[in-house]
Amino acid sequence: MSTIEIKNLTKKFLRSGANESTAVTAIESLGLRIEDGEFFTLVGPSGYGKSTLLDILAGLSTPSHGEVLVDGEPISGPSLERSVVFQQYALFPWLTAAANVLVGLESQARHGQGLNKADRRARAHEYLRLVGLEGVEDKYPHELSGGMRQRVAIARALAHEPKVLLMDEPFAALDAQTREQLQDLLLDIWKRTKTTIVFITHGIEEAVYLGQKVAVMSAKPGKITEIVDIELQDRQAVDDIRSTRQFGEYRHHLWTLLHRHGRQGVEATTDKTLITSGASA
């Protein structure tokens, strides 16, 4: 559990073309504060602003300007305190489900602050059970469905009990039904562990359903245009909360925000992607 402070963050890339290389600004002077234990969703059109931000939070790339503080400390690289769940699962295909979950626990142990071997095994099995995967410990990723693989990835990200969970469109590759199941699973886990979650998506509905706060991001350059507080009651306490009036209003409000900026944007195609992906979510 940690607060995340992003101050005046800018990230530029050099994109090499046929003749010359041009500087592309992926994120421009972005400021943001994510509170301890918050479920924070970021919604925006496809483009690399969102994923770039997540990469910086993970410590996988460094900002061009500005800084990111976690609990007041600047990020100096990847850390077990900030776990990442990727869209493409990123499981190690040569390891079984349980061995995948063990990877983080083992590096924790190598740094001298982990569990002993038996406890690590027990913890891995416990987290696989938490994500509803009892009995697949010895299966290899290629023997599992997409939804099950992403469950393993979530268990792997959580098993060493990080303070922050970063999720980069984790459910985008799944079918609608599996996606809803995993959204509920994630909410359950969040309620239980109170981990700070930063969740990136291009689905407006997903952002509203999961987030306490939804930040709307514009592309080219990536900026946060508005942060919307979502004041819905417990999502799972109400039957089909997605069809309530309140949910619809949030959804529409975000849709309008995204559209306004989409239209201002350079590419009309960005707009299109957004509508289709929003509808499928």
Added chain:
Amino acid sequence: MSTLVLPDQQVRVENTAVRRVRPTRRFGVALRKTLYRSGAIIGFLLVWELVPQYVLEPASRVFLPPLHEVLQQLWKMIISGDLGTHIVASLGRSAIGFILAVIIGVPVGLVVAWFAKVGDFLNPLLEVFRNTAALALLPVFTLLLGIGELSKVSIVLYAAFFPVLLNTILGARSVDPLLIRAGKTLGLNNFEIFSKVVLPASVPIIFTGIRMAGTSAVLVLIAAEMIGAKAGLGYLITNSQASFLIPKMYAAILTVAVLGFVVNAALVALERHFSRWARA
């Protein structure tokens, strides 16, 4: 749509019914398949057996004895232990050269792949060596290392080294960057990324290189032994020819063929075993 699909389904149902009633038919099908697949080999062996006896004139029959004579000779050599000695000599040399190639090629390949600048520097030279037929260098090896074991093992090492090296580089370079990123977020340091992500991820492609290396190790060695050696299957072939022991020569050739086949099959099985997770 449905009218199109229906008759097709009916046919399929009948098929499964037939199969369930007569399980022996499945065995019959499998047997026929095996026979069909080995048909060419059986045909070839029949030609080898019959043509020298009924088609060739006795003068040329000497140069191509029928299969049964070759097999008789082969059996004699097996019993006497003569063949065993030559096989051991050949296999020993190939194995040493091949194992050295793997021991050197895999780490060197990983280093070249990991440090892009080293790779850029060495790559042109590697391309030149790789495209130089190993046997073209045999005289050089013989001049420098003599005609003993050292030059044989060296030429095998040379021939086996490049498939291992180049496939290791290829494998390590084609590791999904996403897995490396995931590894970093799971607390792996650079060395651990290397040993726990890059290496296992490249194993299937490395093993393809190892299989290719094994095949060329045997091929090159036989040729090298034919040029200068005191034992080994290649020596057995040329020596029998020179001594006019024609059935013995064919027996040695047959052994080489079987040996190459067995080595390849073993390496294919090994490759399958180590890349089973990659077949999805």
